Amino acid sequence: MAEISLQNVVKRYGKTEVVHGINLDIAHNEFVVLVGPSGCGKSTTLRMIAGLEDITDGSVSIGSEVVNDLPPRKRNISMVFQNYALYPHMSVRENLGFGLKIAKQSEAEITQRVNEAADILGLDELMDRTPAELSGGQRQRVAMGRAIVRHPEAFLFDEPLSNLDAKLRVQMRTEIKKLHQTVKTTVVYVTHDQVEAMTLADRIVVMKDGYIEQVGTPMQVFNHPVNTFVASFIGSPPMNLLPAVIRDGAVVFSDGNTLPVPARLKDLVSEGQKVIFGLRADDLTPVGHGITSGGESAQLTLDIVLSEPLGTETILYTTIAGNEAQGKMFGPRDVAPGESMTFDVALDKAHIFDAATGASVRVH
Amino acid sequence: MANKRPPFWQREKYTPYLLLLPAILTILFVVLLPLIFSLYTSFTGYRLIRPETLWQWVGLRNYQRIFNDGDFWVAFGRTILFLTIALNLEFLLGLGIALLINKITWGQRTLRTIMMFPMMFSPILVGYQFKFVFNDNIGILNNALQALGLSDGAIPWLVDEFLANFAIIFAEVWMSTSVFAILLLAGLFAMPRDPLEAAKVDGCNSWQVFRHITLPFLMPFVFIAMTIRSLDVARAYDIVDVMTGGGPAGRTELLWTLIARTGYDNARMGQANAMAYVSILLSIAFTYYFFTKLLAARKYMGGAE
Ligand SMILES: Nc1ncnc2c1ncn2[C@@H]1O[C@H](COP(=O)(O)OP(=O)(O)OP(=O)(O)O)[C@@H](O)[C@H]1O
Ligand SMILES: [Mg+2]
Numbered sequence: 116m117a118e119i120s121l122q123n124v125v126k127r128y129g130k131t132e133v134v135h136g137i138n139l140d141i142a143h144n145e146f147v148v149l150v151g152p153s154g155c156g157k158s159t160t161l162r163m164i165a166g167l168e169d170i171t172d173g174s175v176s177i178g179s180e181v182v183n184d185l186p187p188r189k190r191n192i193s194m195v196f197q198n199y200a201l202y203p204h205m206s207v208r209e210n211l212g213f214g215l216k217i218a219k220q221s222e223a224e225i226t227q228r229v230n231e232a233a234d235i236l237g238l239d240e241l242m243d244r245t246p247a248e249l250s251g252g253q254r255q256r257v258a259m260g261r262a263i264v265r266h267p268e269a270f271l272f273d274e275p276l277s278n279l280d281a282k283l284r285v286q287m288r289t290e291i292k293k294l295h296q297t298v299k300t301t302v303v304y305v306t307h308d309q310v311e312a313m314t315l316a317d318r319i320v321v322m323k324d325g326y327i328e329q330v331g332t333p334m335q336v337f338n339h340p341v342n343t344f345v346a347s348f349i350g351s352p353p354m355n356l357l358p359a360v361i362r363d364g365a366v367v368f369s370d371g372n373t374l375p376v377p378a379r380l381k382d383l384v385s386e387g388q389k390v391i392f393g394l395r396a397d398d399l400t401p402v403g404h405g406i407t408s409g410g411e412s413a414q415l416t417l418d419i420v421l422s423e424p425l426g427t428e429t430i431l432y433t434t435i436a437g438n439e440a441q442g443k444m445f446g447p448r449d450v451a452p453g454e455s456m457t458f459d460v461a462l463d464k465a466h467i468f469d470a471a472t473g474a475s476v477r478v479h
Numbered sequence: 480m481a482n483k484r485p486p487f488w489q490r491e492k493y494t495p496y497l498l499l500l501p502a503i504l505t506i507l508f509v510v511l512l513p514l515i516f517s518l519y520t521s522f523t524g525y526r527l528i529r530p531e532t533l534w535q536w537v538g539l540r541n542y543q544r545i546f547n548d549g550d551f552w553v554a555f556g557r558t559i560l561f562l563t564i565a566l567n568l569e570f571l572l573g574l575g576i577a578l579l580i581n582k583i584t585w586g587q588r589t590l591r592t593i594m595m596f597p598m599m600f601s602p603i604l605v606g607y608q609f610k611f612v613f614n615d616n617i618g619i620l621n622n623a624l625q626a627l628g629l630s631d632g633a634i635p636w637l638v639d640e641f642l643a644n645f646a647i648i649f650a651e652v653w654m655s656t657s658v659f660a661i662l663l664l665a666g667l668f669a670m671p672r673d674p675l676e677a678a679k680v681d682g683c684n685s686w687q688v689f690r691h692i693t694l695p696f697l698m699p700f701v702f703i704a705m706t707i708r709s710l711d712v713a714r715a716y717d718i719v720d721v722m723t724g725g726g727p728a729g730r731t732e733l734l735w736t737l738i739a740r741t742g743y744d745n746a747r748m749g750q751a752n753a754m755a756y757v758s759i760l761l762s763i764a765f766t767y768y769f770f771t772k773l774l775a776a777r778k779y780m781g782g783a784e
Contacts, residue, residue: 165680
């Protein structure tokens with residue numbers, strides 16, 4: 116149970132630099148999720164915290180101690196791996212107790228802590244099996260059990276759910292959240308699944324190509340993405356990103372459609388600026404089929420290309436100036452392709468990014 | 480016409496047997512018949528130089544003699560000792576070599592090839608090679624020791640009971656350590672990285688990782704090597720025969736040098752065959768032992784990732 120701090124952490128493999136000096140402070144008992152596309156350096160960062168990779172430059176500290184030169188065993192952290200990494204020749208009980216045995220805990224202490232972990236994770240029935248005799252979900256639970264018995268300073272998870280099927284993943288996600296509430300420890304959790312990130316995190320760290328793009332609570336990251344990358348990565352379906360130009364205080368698309376610049380962004384854009392207009396599907400709804408927020412809004416008439424009914428809502432595909440845009444229809448009715456519909460655009464929820472830099476014009 | 484059955488060799492039921500017939504016949508004539516024949520001769524007083532003795536049935540007399548034959552049991556015991564020492568040495572050395580080669584990042588292929596050289600020589604040649612290394616007059620070992628001033632007399636490497644057995648084991652180990660090294664290296668290459676890292680995070684130092692994770696993973700490979708090598712060593716003959724011929728005065732006699740002497744030099748083939756059948760029990764026992772161990776060790780290696 117400790118805070119973790121990364122200062123200008125750099126990782127190079129030979130000449131290729133894969134993590135470019137990141138800074139991150141993780142508070143005591145905080146659940147932080149590193150999220151980003153494949154290859155962005157999430158695992159590398161996590162493994163540097165664990166001590167499984169050398170830190171090329173900068174420093175990592177756990178508690179108040181700089182741990183750069185400590186081997187993993189001296190860092191008092193637990194890690195849950197994507198492939199579970201159970202010890203194949205040991206029973207579940209031995210797997211759980213292994214770390215404690217190595218730490219020379221008394222037999223009674225080991226039994227007590229192993230049973231406690233088994234209780235929390237519902238492993239009682241499985242204690243005498245070997246990993247080969249377990250299902251994927253059960254193995255994952257054993258891997259988590261092995262992490263919690265040691266009462267570590269921090270848990271590190273590297274995509275622990277990515278090998279499970281969709282249903283089990285949702286179930287285990289809930290269990291991890293509950294686990295965190297029960298054992299109250301600092302957690303660093305890596306995933307490339309933004310839904311996992313949103314549901315689990317106290318704070319999300321969005322990474323791309325070895326840089327941190329944004330750090331914030333799930334709602335901050337969702338509602339105030341700092342750039343087009345974060346905007347498109349967080350949220351499902353991804354935010355519509357539509358190139359436009361600012362003219363006479365309006366957002367003008369190349370097909371002639373125009374929308375007023377949202378009032379709160381008015382002073383942040385300049386005449387003639389090339390921008391990207393960002394709008395989530397939830398904020399582009401056919402008239403009468405939206406969730407009225409009563410905020411600032413405008414209307415657009417668009418042709419439907421395709422509709423995807425999901426039951427409680429229907430995703431509508433349309434185009435604005437040749438770019439695909441998705442809208443949502445709540446309380447849906449049947450929609451025919453080619454049908455022309457009028458949409459409410461919730462301007463108070465819209466975003467404007469500079470087209471050249473991709474950065475949000477709104478400064479926090 | 481309609482109901483006439485084809486001749487039996489054309490019936491589907493017999494096709495597999497028909498196709499297997501050449502193999503079955505070969506095995507029958509090359510393996511089974513000689514085996515039965517030798518088993519039969521072990522119940523006769525068969526002497527190579529007097530063919531008519533082939534029909535001289537003596538019942539269990541040859542076997543009874545074995546039980547009272549001190550030389551046989553000394554050779555039997557020495558073979559077991561020889562096997563135990565050689566296998567353990569080869570295991571330890573092979574493990575060490577495999578671990579070292581696994582660590583280096585370049586030249587692995589070349590080293591693996593070089594490592595196989597000793598296996599490429601015929602055991603007879605290995606025997607001659609070491610006979611000249613250990614020879615007390617002209618051997619390079621004694622010459623080297625004397626040149627370095629480490630010894631003034633000629634050390635009787637192949638004469639002294641302890642030294643002669645040591646020399647033979649040395650040759651055996653030199654020739655076959657690579658069997659262990661190569662099999663264990665294959666095991667190390669197949670070893671998943673995750674459990675090793677998990678163990679490090681779980682608090683293990685390098686020795687503990689090796690002891691609790693790497694070694695158990697390698698055990699099936701060790702038992703495979705042990706099975707192969709125990710069969711090999713239990714029938715060791717060529718190296719011993721060339722280096723010492725089982726002598727002097729039977730000090731390095733192993734089971735098969737004794738059997739060959741009884742069968743060919745003394746021409747008592749019936750007696751030799753009886754000894755051979757008793758000796759085979761030893762091989763079977765070792766194979767069975769290592770195989771059981773292998774199966775036990777393999778069980779958990781199944782589907783766990
Ligand atoms: N041992 C290595 N040698 C060289 N490059 C490496 C090594 N390990 C990782 N990389 C590179 O570092 C970058 C980051 O890898 P990392 O495993 O951290 O990605 P990730 O964000 O965890 O991706 P994923 O979601 O696919 O697991 C990648 O471009 C990868 O190719
Ligand atoms: Mg990864």
